[in-house]
Amino acid sequence: MRITVLGLGYVGTITAAGLASKGHHVVGVDVDESKVESLRRGASPVVEPGIDELVAEGIATGRLDATTDIRAALDRSDVSLVCVGTPSTARGSTDLTFMRRVLADLREAMDSVRPPDSGHHSVVIRSTVPPGTGATVVAPVFDASPLPAGWSVGTAMCPEFLREGSGVADFYDPPFVVVGTADDATRRALAELFAFVGQGVHDVDVPTAEALKYACNAFHAVKITFANEMGRLFSQYGVDARRVMQIFCEDDKLNLSSAYLRPGFAFGGSCLPKDLRALQDLARVAAVDLPLISATTTSNELVVRHVVDRVLATRLERVALLGLSFKMHTDDVRESPSLELAERFIGKGLDVRVYDPIVNPDRLVGANLRHLQSRLTHVNRLLAPSPEEALRDADIAIVTSTEPAVLAALRAHPPQFVLDMSGRLGDDLERLPGYEGVSW
Ligand SMILES: NC(=O)c1ccc[n+]([C@@H]2O[C@H](COP(=O)([O-])OP(=O)(O)OC[C@H]3O[C@@H](n4cnc5c(N)ncnc54)[C@H](O)[C@@H]3O)[C@@H](O)[C@H]2O)c1
Structure with a gap:
């Protein structure tokens, strides 16, 4: 040419x-x-x-x-x-x-x-x-x-x-x-x-090609900053971060992999929020600033707030939360961002029904049960026995679960507004008139 x-x-x-x-x-x-x-x-x-x-x-x-x-x-x-x-x-x-x-x-x-x-x-x-x-x-x-x-x-x-x-x-x-x-x-x-x-x-x-280059460069910068923050913190505690990061990099399942790199809903659960807080505390004690680690918690909170604001802006009142635990296939609701959503919606006077394929107060025990009850009083009244039941008369579905029963119920009874939190609902549901992705 x-x-x-x-x-x-x-x-x-x-x-x-x-x-x-x-x-x-x-x-x-x-x-x-x-x-x-x-x-x-x-x-x-x-x-x-x-x-x-x-x-x-x-x-x-x-x-x-x-x-x-x-x-x-x-x-x-x-x-x-x-x-x-x-x-x-x-x-x-x-x-x-x-x-x-x-x-x-x-x-x-x-x-x-x-x-x-x-x-x-x-x-x-x-x-x-x-x-x-x-x-x-x-x-x-x-x-x-x-x-x-x-x-x-x-x-x-x-x-x-x-x-x-x-x-x-x-x-x-x-x-x-x-x-x-x-x-x-x-x-x-x-x-x-x-x-x-x-x-x-x-x-x-064209815009995807334009955006991709920025995503790549931002990620490279975040990687460097992350490694440097680990170094600045751990050196205060007698740990050589070069060795830590060397072994860290051997994990190609979670660390150097596509895991956790899909846009979607906030992280939660019993480990990530707690351990980030612990790192921030270690940094405070050692008088080390870790802006990237601190901003991670703030940024995660903004994801939840953004969803609350979007739902409130619709002025619709009946919300079906499809999925309550912090991720699929677990009944752990500790620090679940979906639970946080339920709490905030109830606080704003919305009518909330919840369906989760696994979370069932009759089966929950120990810290998990106490956590659920402390966050959601009358939790039994909120929980629906089936996704159809949760969706009955709902104006809005907030969908974190992609269990087949949940997807089938959404197809059969699509509410006015479907907010997809995972990006895994499938083409047919994405074509619903009221479909929106949480960040796409
Ligand atoms: N440098 C890199 O590693 C790299 C990698 C990937 C992408 N990029 C991107 O590619 C672009 C170029 O980067 P670079 O580092 O090669 O830039 P550079 O500054 O080294 O070179 C740009 C050249 O364009 C010339 N130029 C400016 N106006 C002109 C005109 N009207 N007509 C003809 N020539 C003109 C300048 O004289 C200069 O020689 C930037 O957008 C950059 O972000 C850079």
Whole structure:
């Protein structure tokens, strides 16, 4: 393919040289003349292991070139990969000035250069941009006025996941290739361009591709901060956190795995809240600040509050809580966020009925029973013997349980508003008119 790479920083230089090494004809564009000159001489404008050799090879074979003139690069080009910087503004928002500028330059250049042989050109954003940028900033540039004869343009978001320091290796072996586009020709072009990665392309909508990059970077930052908080705390107690985290990382069932990484309802139960409190107390005693750990408890509480506020905002009064324990397949109600919901709704005067496949006061004993009775007086009156009974005359269902009986009852008697707390209710229930996800 004939490819234009806009912006010759870390992402652009590696992308340009990497794609040239795969046999494409690539022309890089930058407003910075020194970067363009450097690349044309066969020297990389950025420092990265392996990039000098790759750039030199591209220039030597004639497959890689650079220019400050966007028109020269765009002439008969099939794909533009936009790799300009998207820095922070003073208030922390994303500065899209370079993005807007380069897109305007690109559109203007189309008026004076030859279209690609196929007539179709793909404008692909590789820079990191906030969700919504594709629709509000990128697409309008090419939709606002008729394109010159011979040109049709599709736009896409294809985030870049390389890390500085191992950028070249990451380019050839990314964790995944994600393409967000509504344009079939662009989707096909990108699948072909990244076929060398040897794994399928994740085909998503544009905002999902835009959001994914932020989720990845936020998670990486949270991981580093978590390890550092463990280190700062445990070192005060004579524990070497390097050893703790080394063994921690051997757990690929819960620690380094997809466990606990689905958006949904708050955590609860007899361990997580208690042990977070204990860690916070250890930190207080040792005069160590653990903002991440402290904020975890606050953030969890906000999930519960958000659900309460949403339900109250409906002004509906009869609530069926389907699931009471803190997770499925247990009767443990200690610190269950669903129990917290029941308490708050009752406090606000709502009419609450509860069904839980397992929680049954006749069977509960010990601390669990005492806990349930202390939190919900007249609990026996609230508990329904079946999901149908709980749903009878209900306006709202708050569903944490995905037991088949619960799902069948919801299908048979769907209330006006169904709030899905797990994201596992299934397509048919998601199509109900009153369906809403707790955070999607
Ligand atoms: N650096 C990374 O490791 C990395 C990894 C993944 C994604 N990203 C994202 O990719 C984007 C680029 O990052 P980077 O580190 O390569 O940035 P960078 O600052 O190193 O390079 C950006 C380049 O764009 C050029 N540029 C600006 N306006 C231009 C215009 N109108 N025409 C042509 N060139 C123009 C600049 O001169 C500069 O050389 C950012 O959105 C970043 O968040 C970066």
